[in-house]
Amino acid sequence: MTDLLQRTLVPVKNSDDAIATCTALADYLDGDTKLVAILHVAEQTEGYMDHASPEALRERANELFALCGKQLDESLPVRTELRFGTDVVEEIAEAAVELDVDAIVFRPCSERRLTDLLSGDAERRLLRNAPCPVVTLSDDGGVSEVSA
DSSP states (O other): OOGGGSEEEEEOOSHHHHHHHHHHHHTTOOTTOOEEEEEEEEEOOTTSOOSSOHHHHHHHHHHHHHHHHHHSOTTSOEEEEEEEESOHHHHHHHHHHHHTOSEEEEOOOTTOHHHHHTOHHHHHHHHHHOSSOEEEEOTTSOEEEEEO
């Protein structure tokens, strides 16, 4: 493991992303890992009623967190966090600062599900304004630091 991955923030959007990202990340974590913070942001639309109740959103997030837990070693210090917000990138950046992580880690999926979280302007905004390095986990098992 590199020092860059001792304290990681892992945003997950849906079950496919949770499984793929945590499976890919598991190979890079070991006994030196200090924190794996799994984050799900329930995106809110300003000025509109939410499509699901807060309880339903919490239940969905807990399902995602359970999927992540199945992919990671039980001995790892995992923290889960659900946030509600109108700006997913802002919520990710705020969580990174509050949790004092070394890097934000994600795995772009060929189906573009997780990448949708960081697509277009949102991706550029996170890469440009992230409070820490952003790392992608590639399909071939590689790690790439995208920003610093």
